[in-house]
Amino acid sequence: MTFPQQINYITLGVRDMATLRAFYAELGWQERPGSSDDFATYQAGGVILALYPLGQLGQEAAPGEPTPGTAWNGITLGVNVESTEVVDVTMRSALEAGARAVAGPVKREWSGYSGYLADPEGNRWEITWAPGS
Numbered sequence: 001m002t003f004p005q006q007i008n009y010i011t012l013g014v015r016d017m018a019t020l021r022a023f024y025a026e027l028g029w030q031e032r033p034g035s036s037d038d039f040a041t042y043q044a045g046g047v048i049l050a051l052y053p054l055g056q057l058g059q060e061a062a063p064g065e066p067t068p069g070t071a072w073n074g075i076t077l078g079v080n081v082e083s084t085e086v087v088d089v090t091m092r093s094a095l096e097a098g099a100r101a102v103a104g105p106v107k108r109e110w111s112g113y114s115g116y117l118a119d120p121e122g123n124r125w126e127i128t129w130a131p132g133s
Helices: 017-026 054-061 084-097
Strands: 009-014 040-044 047-053 076-080 100-107 113-118 124-129
Touching: 009 017, 009 054, 017 040, 017 047, 017 084, 047 054, 084 100, 084 113, 084 124
Parallel strands: 009 047, 076 124
Antiparallel strands: 040 047, 100 113, 113 124
């Protein structure tokens, strides 16, 4: 048996569920049925983004390990949009919803255009226009 080459969901361990749910609602994201005060999921294209309390996630995914701090964890989530102008508009709307700018959009050496922001708990998002995609 091989390991399937696919990603079906991404789970973010959340410190303040109300704040993150409000942030994603402000972006216009709709929660999927079954979401509650303690758990939320969003259909994000072909992937589900889940928000789950960090302590509970740690008990399941990292039993006996220390709870992560607030430093960046080396993971980014990405949204590929249809133009450089949409990168700028998307970044602005996320900042207005409560995101923090990490690196403004710039032309990249691989010919794309992207910028980085952080949601209210520091999860990094890259907003990208990639030519040919």
